[in-house]
Amino acid sequence: MNKYQKEYIHRINRVIDYIEKNLDQDLGLEKLSEVAHFSPFHFHRIFSAFMGETLNGFIRRIRVEKAASMLLNEYRLTAG
DSSP states (O other), X not given: OOHHHHHHHHHHHHXXXXXHHOTTSOOOXXXXXXXXXXXXXXXXXXXXXXXXXXXXXXXXXXXXXXXXXXXXXXXXXXXX
């Protein structure tokens, strides 16, 4: 792995952390590309290549997983 790949991974991880901490916010391409310090076009291509899914697909999946987890925890609390 070269230094550019390591830097890209670092930037993508920074965006993933940002997404996970801000799921209730607007997570548009412009804002997330700023977090990664890439142009929107370049960021979208890099994110998809590294993650194997689109940015919007990733955000949607993380939101659904969080909602499912919250529902499961709520069920466990009420079911006793």
